[in-house]
Amino acid sequence: MTLYFQTFQDFIDMGGHGFFVWTSYAFCFVGLLGYFIYSNNLSQSNKKELVKFYRKLTDREQRLAKHNHTNDSSEVNE
Amino acid sequence: MWTWFYQLASPKWFYQFSTRLLPWFRWITGLLFLLGLALGLLFSQVDYQQGNTVRILYIHVPAAFMGMFAYVVMAITGAIGFVWRIKMAHIVSVSCASVGALFTLLALITGAVWGKPTWGTYWIWDARLTSFLILFFLYLGFMALHNAFDDKKTADRAAAVLAIVGLVNIPIIHFSVEWWNTLHQGATISKFEKPSMDADMLAALLVMLAAYQFYFLTALMQRVRAEILVREKLSGWVQKLVTGNNS
Numbered sequence: 001m002t003l004y005f006q007t008f009q010d011f012i013d014m015g016g017h018g019f020f021v022w023t024s025y026a027f028c029f030v031g032l033l034g035y036f037i038y039s040n041n042l043s044q045s046n047k048k049e050l051v052k053f054y055r056k057l058t059d060r061e062q063r064l065a066k067h068n069h070t071n072d073s074s075e076v077n078e
Numbered sequence: 079m080w081t082w083f084y085q086l087a088s089p090k091w092f093y094q095f096s097t098r099l100l101p102w103f104r105w106i107t108g109l110l111f112l113l114g115l116a117l118g119l120l121f122s123q124v125d126y127q128q129g130n131t132v133r134i135l136y137i138h139v140p141a142a143f144m145g146m147f148a149y150v151v152m153a154i155t156g157a158i159g160f161v162w163r164i165k166m167a168h169i170v171s172v173s174c175a176s177v178g179a180l181f182t183l184l185a186l187i188t189g190a191v192w193g194k195p196t197w198g199t200y201w202i203w204d205a206r207l208t209s210f211l212i213l214f215f216l217y218l219g220f221m222a223l224h225n226a227f228d229d230k231k232t233a234d235r236a237a238a239v240l241a242i243v244g245l246v247n248i249p250i251i252h253f254s255v256e257w258w259n260t261l262h263q264g265a266t267i268s269k270f271e272k273p274s275m276d277a278d279m280l281a282a283l284l285v286m287l288a289a290y291q292f293y294f295l296t297a298l299m300q301r302v303r304a305e306i307l308v309r310e311k312l313s314g315w316v317q318k319l320v321t322g323n324n325s
Contacts, residue, residue, distance in 0.1 A: 014130035042304035
């Protein structure tokens with residue numbers, strides 16, 4: 001197994017086709033890396049959303065409990 | 079063996095299992111990509127007609143293959159979810175869509191950039207290219223349809239039907255180069271014949287295929303985990319995981 005290119009300039013030039021080769025490699029690199037980061041962050045952002053969701057849920061439960069409690073006492077007063 | 083199979087269908091078990099598996103998959107993906115790129119860009123020989131543009135092969139062919147592979151996974155898991163009403167199957171099916179669409183888009187873009195110096199045009203309405211563009215639209219349709227329903231269960235079932243119907247496009251893509259006169263060349267690797275390419279090039283291509291495969295599994299796992307959190311938000315273990323207490 002031998003290196004195909006003799007110099008770094010040859011490697012960049014790709015026998016005159018450098019533009020096409022490096023454009024397609026750049027698209028793949030950006031696409032794959034971008035999606036990897038996006039899908040990796042998805043769990044974190046979903047967790048943040050869920051924290052808000054649970055807070056709302058417990059708030060609602062507490063208000064409901066309070067509401068029921070006041071209703072109970074008003075019934076007793078009557 | 080069957081208990082393992084049943085556990086796989088449990089979102090909680092999958093989430094915990096994948097937490098341990100994910101770092102390994104990320105490392106394997108990264109290493110395979112490094113090895114594949116070194117083989118493809120530095121050590122492999124060039125095509126006597128195409129010259130160095132043939133190096134686009136190492137990112138184009140795996141992307142095209144994975145675009146089709148992800149679609150088959152999406153349709154099969156969709157069908158499993160549709161018939162046996164397994165939650166996890168639908169979660170996997172839905173998570174396949176966007177990563178599959180990415181592979182398909184990358185195959186189309188790299189193919190277009192490769193087409194310019196080789197065929198003299200970026201795009202042509204040829205059977206292989208058109209059927210592959212339809213695959214991309216099928217992915218977009220699947221995602222749009224799934225987003226159109228508020229109820230996730232209805233969305234899962236409707237999207238699964240679309241995925242199963244669209245499966246007919248996969249053999250069309252595969253055989254398009256044989257059925258019609260196309261500019262696109264036929265398959266170079268086949269299960270039944272000796273591959274018609276140089277051993278160094280084949281090695282680079284196979285390593286890149288493995289790298290894309292592991293990338294797919296890693297990205298899919300990450301998406302599935304995010305999807306599980308949202309769908310299982312009312313079960314105790316997710317609340318415990320997110321808030322850190324058992325309230």
